[in-house]
Each structure stands twice: as structure tokens, then as C-alpha cells.
Amino acid sequence: MIQIVLRGLFVLMTAMVAGMYALRSFSDSAQKLLLSIGSAMLIAGLIVLADIFTPRKRLSSLSGAFFGLLVGMLAAYSLSFIIDYISTLFPVRSELMEGAKVFTGVVCVFAAISMILQTKDDFRFVIPYVEFAKQIRGNRPMLLDTSAIIDGRILDIGQTQIIQGLLIVPRFVLNEMQTIADSADKLKRARGRRGLDIVAKLQANPTLDISIEDAEAEGATVDQKLVSLAQDLHARIITTDFNLTKVAELRGVDVININTLAEAMRPVVLPGELLSVRVVKPGESPGQGVGYLEDGTMVVVENARPHIGHDIALTVTSSLQTAAGRMIFGKLASDNDPKQG
Incomplete structure (x- = not known):
């Protein structure tokens, strides 16, 4: 509402200012007076339309454009002295010289704004402590990836x-x-709907501060857009996608991988500790039985094949960290050893 009132006042003030000056210049011609007011309102309307169709403006771009304008005007002012000096050496009509100054000013302003907007991220290397980027204070925002949402552990x-x-x-x-939820494949459709349900539950959680970001980002794929947006917002990415994690790290974006987090949260077991596990299948070596802890950690137990389908007590002998996760090796405790009668 405030934006609508502000835009309306802008058009009205533009018309009033144009009318005041036109009244002094064309007081004897009502047609020219109305033409001046109409032209001013048309220009104001075009500016308002440009404002409406660019709702997401970046402060870094605006500040870069303003700084480029100042630099361009300063360069044009400096070059105007050279143009005046040339006019004293080679007599030229004054109208042509004024046109050359205006043209030089337009070129300088355009070149300065274009250069600063394209190099604003590296501008601090030219002028120390000057940077066209917002400073993040407090906790950094976190972007949720599709895989992390559908996973559900978030x-x-x-x-x-x-x-x-x-x-x-x-x-x-x-x-x-939404595209996944509308898929003809039953499994994909279920995953998409699960992801949308997870987002709704996250929004309903009163302890979480969550928002939907409408800004677009550069990139042909969702992963590329996510990394670009994270760079723009100085945010971290939450995902379960291993490839996205690697690409983001190569581009200097911090990533929280839920799988890595889950791996880090698994309890540490030391040799000699007692565990209880259900043997569910035989192992690769003769006599071995394999079970799983509640967190999914694989447990390989020597001489446990006769106990498949039963809970056993075991003593941890060692553990091994692999790319797929951690494995625990153990042997039957004395009360489960078939040799103990």
C-alpha cells in the first residue's frame, strides 16, 4: 500500500514541477503547457513501470550504479577541459562542442557503471575497505536443497x-x-509430495525462522542456481547430495551435509565394550553374522551365523571407517558362545 501511495505521489509531483516550469516558459500557449505536463507524466509512468517490473533490487547493484555515475560524471568533467582546449586550436561551432561534451559524458557514465557492476566483487582490491556487498551479522542464513527437504531429517x-x-x-x-509431485512415476510423485509436506511442517514449527525466497539466480540447473544464490546471500547450503556438496565447496560455499552430520553424531564404540544386536544375515567369511545398530551402523560378528534372527551380546574388537560409513567388528560374548554349553 505504501509503495502504491509513493508511486502516485511521485507521478503527481513530477506533473506539478513540470507544470510550474512550463507555465513560466509557455504561459501564452496552453497546448505546449499540456504537452509538457503530459510528457513529464509519461516519463514518470515509465519509471514507475520499471520499478514495478523489477521488484527484487540488489543494494550492491544500486550502490555500484550510483558510484559509477559519480565516477563517470567526474571523468566527463575532466574531459570537458580537453574538449575546450581542442576548440581553441581548431575553431568549431559551439553547438558541436556542446554536443561532444554531452556525448562524452554519456559514454563515460555508461562505461563507468558497466565496469563497476561487472567488477564490483573485486573492487575492494582497487580501493581497500570498499566493497559492494552486504555484511552478514549474527547467524548466517541456510538454503535448503530439494534432497535435504525430501530426506525429511531436517x-x-x-x-x-x-x-x-x-x-x-x-x-x-x-x-x-512441485514438478516431482506431478510426475507420472508413482515413487517420484510420493517423494515430491513428501517434500512439500515437510516444508509445510517446517513453516508450522514455531521455533524455526523459515522464509520462501523468490529471487532468481544464475544457472541452468537447480543446483547451479542454489550455489549462485548462496554466494549472493552469503548463506550455507543444507543438502544430502554428495555431488552438490563437492561443487559448492569448489566455489567457496559452505555446505552442511545431513549425511555427514548423521555420521558425526553416531556414538563412538571402543574395543572391549559390550553391545547388543540382532543378527540378520550371514557375513562374507565363514561363521560370520551381520547385524545393524539403530543408527544403521553395520556390525560384523565372528561365529554368529548360528544366531541369525536372534539378539546377541557381543564384545567390540575393532571398528573401521569407510566411504560408505563405519563398520564395527566383534565377537560373541561368553553367554552367547555356543562352546559354553
Whole structure:
């Protein structure tokens, strides 16, 4: 509402200012007076339309354009002296010289603005402590990837109240989940709907600060857009996608991989500790039995094949960290050893 009133006042003030000056210049011609007011309102209307169709403006771009304008005007002012000196050496009509100054000013302003907008990220190397980027204070925002939302564990993590920063779900991520939810494949459709349900539950959590980001980002794929948006917002990415994690790290974006987080949260077991596990299948070596802890950690137990389908007690002998996760090796405790009668 405030924006509508502001735009209306802008058009009205433009018409009033144009009318005041036109009244002094064309007081004897009502047609020229109305033409001046109409032209001013048309220009104001075009400016308002440009403002409406660019709702997402970046402060860094605006500040860069303003700084480029100042630099361009300063360069044009300096070059005007050279043009005046040339006019004393080679007599030229004054109208032509004025036109040359205006043309030089336009070229200088355009070149300065274009150069600064294209190099604003590196501008601090030219002038130390000058940077066209917003400073992030407090907790950095976190962008949710499609894979992290559909995975669902982000909902459980949020309920622990460990997340303090702003969670951002980009609009293009929502669109991707909507596309998956509309898929003809039953499994994909279920995954897409699950992702949309997870977003709704995250929004309903009173302890989480979550928002939908409508800004577009550069990139042909959702992953590329996500990395670009994270760079623009100085945000971190939450994902379960291994490839996205690697690409983001190569581009200097911090990533929180839920799988890595889950791996880090698994309890540490030491040799000699007692564990209880259900043997579910035989191992690769003769006599071995394989079971799994509640967190999914594989446990390989020597001489446990006769106990498949039963809970056993075991003593940890060693553990091994692999690319697929951690494996625990153990042997039967004395009360489960078939040799103990």
C-alpha cells in the first residue's frame, strides 16, 4: 500500500514541477503547457513501470550504479577541459562542442557503471575497505536443497531447536518439488509430495525462522542456481547430495551435509565394550553374522551365523571407517558362545 501511495505521489509531483516550469516558459500557449505536463507524466509512468517490473533490487547493484555515475560524471568533467582546449586550436561551432561534451559524458557514465557492476566483487582490491556487498551479522542464513527437504531429517533436526539462523527455501526448489509431485512415476510423485509436506511442517514449527525466497539466480540447473544464490546471500547450503556438496565447496560455499552430520553424531564404540544386536544375515567369511545398530551402523560378528534372527551380546574388537560409513567388528560374548554349553 505504501509503495502504491509513493508511486502516485511521485507521478503527481513530477506533473506539478513540470507544470510550474512550463507555465513560466509557455504561459501564452496552453497546448505546449499540456504537452509538457503530459510528457513529464509519461516519463514518470515509465519509471514507475520499471520499478514495478523489477521488484527484487540488489543494494550492491544500486550502490555500484550510483558510484559509477559519480565516477563517470567526474571523468566527463575532466574531459570537458580537453574538449575546450581542442576548440581553441581548431575553431568549431559551439553547438558541436556542446554536443561532444554531452556525448562524452554519456559514454563515460555508461562505461563507468558497466565496469563497476561487472567488477564490483573485486573492487575492494582497487580501493581497500570498499566493497559492494552486504555484511552478514549474527547467524548466517541456510538454503535448503530439494534432497535435504525430501530426506525429511531436517524436520527432526529443527525440532531439537539447534537451528538458530534463518532457513530459506528458494522458489525454484519449491517448483522442482512441485514438478516431482506431478510426475507420472508413482515413487517420484510420493517423494515430491513428501517434500512439500515437510516444508509445510517446517513453516508450522514455531521455533524455526523459515522464509520462501523468490529471487532468481544464475544457472541452468537447480543446483547451479542454489550455489549462485548462496554466494549472493552469503548463506550455507543444507543438502544430502554428495555431488552438490563437492561443487559448492569448489566455489567457496559452505555446505552442511545431513549425511555427514548423521555420521558425526553416531556414538563412538571402543574395543572391549559390550553391545547388543540382532543378527540378520550371514557375513562374507565363514561363521560370520551381520547385524545393524539403530543408527544403521553395520556390525560384523565372528561365529554368529548360528544366531541369525536372534539378539546377541557381543564384545567390540575393532571398528573401521569407510566411504560408505563405519563398520564395527566383534565377537560373541561368553553367554552367547555356543562352546559354553
